[in-house]
Amino acid sequence: MTVTIWYSTDEFAHFIAANTSLRTSSPAFKKLYESDASNSKNFHALPDHIKKILYLDSPDLIVEIDSEPIFSIEVSTEAGTGHNAFQRFARLAASVENGVPAFYIYPEASIVERNGGASVRWDAINPLIFHAMEQVMQVHSIPALLYFFPSDYRSYGANPKKAPNRPRKGLKHDVVYPACPDGADAEMTDMFTAIDQILSLVGHHGVVRARSRLLQDLIIRQRRTYMQAEYAAKAGGQSPNTMSPMTSTKRVQTSELLKHLSAYCKDGYRIGNLLRSREETIIYSVNAKYRGDPYPGSLAAIDYIGCRQGMTFEERKYNLVLAWGEYEEHPQKGFLLGGRKATVKDFIREVKASESRNILGRRFSSLSSWEIPRYYMQVRYGSTFSKNKQVRIYAYFADAMLFPDGALWRDG
């Protein structure tokens, strides 16, 4: 049995190995490269099954046994207010969509000091993240489990100024691995138990059979139940639509979307059946400058919270549309998008920039040795991994992208 831990942070990989049964399997530690866009020298050398998990975004760690990914982990110390907790959601989704359980370590709350220390308070996690992860589990029948990054919150929730770990945002770090969460905390020991359980099931049943049993496992069911209870307690009965990022969405008749898109339909062209097949459309309306984070992750979460009813993005009850600009209803044109913060040119510019990393137009004699396998990867995958993160994620999740001065959409 060959165990490999793919990591972006060496210390975190050793932290996980030392605290789980992985320590007895003499794992190999290998660096994970995020994409062909961010690391053209090394990305193409990753195994194909690892690339598939990275097709949207790269997690902090992937554990692989005999060339089969077993689970992935994402860790963050960021304050989880607003849409922040969703920034990493696309990579959790990518993992689970490939049948690989995903662990997410996120602070229940972290201390944010504002105005030079005049204001010291806990910023608590947006509970909608629990709901979104539950939806992913329901769609794919693969665990997506959140564990709290250990903190002083439960003991010093009312008094952040007295929190022992105030200089580190109230977060408890490990003694041996200081950049990592405190491995002695119950949240982390619970996570290690769940990891060991997954490794044990894989050892007994093999990867494929183990996957189908994971959600029935008692330890995993208990965590899932805990997450549901946390959502209920923290959301206090609020509807998902009253929480970020759902507050930035609106549901409209698809006919309104088609009216809006008709401005771009010339020379007898008629929009295809995919958009028409769904009676209603969810529009993620962002009146902001075009950018990446946090929108890609939020878009993926909106898909799972409000649109999906099957394993692929084609199986949606509602179209999912990302609209940049100031939304304004319009009786004849469906709706308008105003403002100058974002333009379709921003998106096109990024796509064009990614093409500069495409080496398929080169002559063989001009390729250096290390570029030959990269060239061969691009022959197979085109620019799948050469585009930057947001371009990949937007094009994957959004059935249409709208700007004040242009639009892109799928036909089928």
Next chain:
DNA sequence: TTTACTCAATGACTTCCTCC
């Protein structure tokens, strides 16, 4: 060989806006 610069990604902090 060293240094400076660029790019991509991530995360933290500040500011703005809306609602009560």
Next chain:
DNA sequence: GGAGGAAGTCATTGAGTAAA
């Protein structure tokens, strides 16, 4: 007017590359 959420800006890191 204050609280909290949303959006914008900035700092950091790591890798690659071109110039000194």
